[in-house]
Amino acid sequence: MLINWTVMILYNYFNAMFVGPGFVPLGWKPLSFGWNTVKIDMSAARRDPLPIIPFGLAAFAATLFALGLALGTTIAVGMLFFIQAKDRIQYYQLDEVFVFPYDMGSRWKNFKQVFTWSGVPEGDGLEWPVREGCHQYSLTIEQLKQKADKRVRSVRYKVIEDYSGACCPLNKGIKTFFTSPCTEEPRIPLQKGEFILATRGLRYWLYGDKILDDSFIEGVSRIRGWFPRNCVEKCPCDAETEQALEGEKKNR
Template identity: 40%
Template sequence: MASTPLRRLFHWGPIAVLCIIKLITWAMVHLIGMWWPPTESVGGAVHAAVFLLFAASTLYYFLQSLMEGPGFVPLGWKPDKEEDKECLQFCSVCNGYKAPRSHHCRQCGRCVLKLDHHCPWINCCVGHLNHASFVKFLLAAVIGCLHASIVLSICIYHAIHRIWYIHNGTGSEPMIYLTLTTLLLTLLAIGMAIGVVLAVGTLFYFQIRSILKNQTTIEDWIMEKAVCRHMEQGLRPFVFPYDLGRKRNFEMVFSAGYDGIHWPVRDGCGEYDLTLEQLSQKRDKLSRSRLYRCVSRYSGRWLPLLQSPRAALAAPCSTEPRLPLREGDSVRVTRQRRYWLFGEKLTGSGEGRGPRGWFPRECAAPAERSRGNHAKPD
């Protein structure tokens, strides 16, 4: 189940963000107070006020995107019309249908409205309700850290070279004085600020590009597969139904006029075009899958060093779960790597759907071969 806003806050991601904000803010306030005292200079006061404005905005929009959450599809949701169920995917975890543009998040444990991605820094998904706040958080963080990285770098330079400035012509010479501890903390703050500018700035660019296309990160992947599928099968090009033009696309993220379930589409497109394309892609994926049978038990450990050293050294770089298996279990494999397989455990007669995840390749064999192996006498 989805965690409460307060529980989301007590996680390494939000705690790390709060520590970074505090460190950079402390360094700026501490050094500006010596280099350009706000109480004695209009320029210093403006400098401090501008930074504190962006620091406060970063904190505010960060907490808003975390506390508000992405918005979840109601448990057990189904469309108003019975015939529309054939156009939607069913989520066995939430025991309901996935609304258009919604997807299930394993970390949140719920189907998320207009899911873009799961962000560990806010410890929840970026979705319909908090997408605008998340983008504002990124913008404020980038501008504030760009300002901080420039000012702190100048202050460090003056502190190291012991440059003094005549203040108001009185002969007083304010000096930037740093102890070893404050010097190291300031250097760390500069590194953090530059890192935020580069990493978060890149994320902000991709978010703006997605917003102008009205296309989430997941929908971007779906469109890539749709283009290839339609080209390979000789179908007419697939048209993304939610691209209404840059101005309207921008408004759809930053306005509150949508419920997250019903979305306007461009002329000539249907409400369920994208979900029908997803269903077609899943059918194609299922037709290419292979049935495997477990030949040796796998505990589900992420690094099975004793059982499979080669697989442990080449583990998938993914947050997707591992799939514990017992001898005789059947798995429908949809993805393969050199030492790992990804699939879904089959239950009952082989048609029931079970948990999914990665498991070492040497723990299973294609169903025909594994049956042949078991048929041999000892």
């Protein structure tokens, strides 16, 4: 319904811009009062001087509905910005500065890579021109480094309480219920005794990959998603590793 309203608003807006209000019918003449002055009964204005426009039930409901959509969109976009800002890795700094290999150094050079006189962008679909000092696998190497660093900094947890995978579980605490992550990422069901490798998290929720046995890895994709923090406990070995990493970050 919201999409329909948006399309209708844009359609009428552009019609008003390019087409205009239209034309009067052929032979139409403005209403003439002759030489008589228009007489206005001022008694009605004296009886009801307040400029109040009465709204019916339908108009009132439509106004509340539009207000709810506007507030909901504003709150959702604000929460998304807050969550994405928290998910960024800001815990460490590297001396090595990564240079994007497909950025040629200026906007004009980047523009010429796509818009050419022949109409065909440079490159054969597999290999593309890269910046000086980079090669075709510079971006792949950087992605592998980031994944390896993320794997090293992940923390291992053991499941101590079953979790059904519900979006807003009622049996895991009132704070867990109201602080459920507002993302499209899935929730993963947990069973007591399983192990989870957590990579990021919130105050009452964690996000990670379920550690599968070797006998079940073949033909099964990674099982990852959000789960309540109070359903797991940190493994002792990973707790010591995390303390060492925090000490290294403080020394930096």
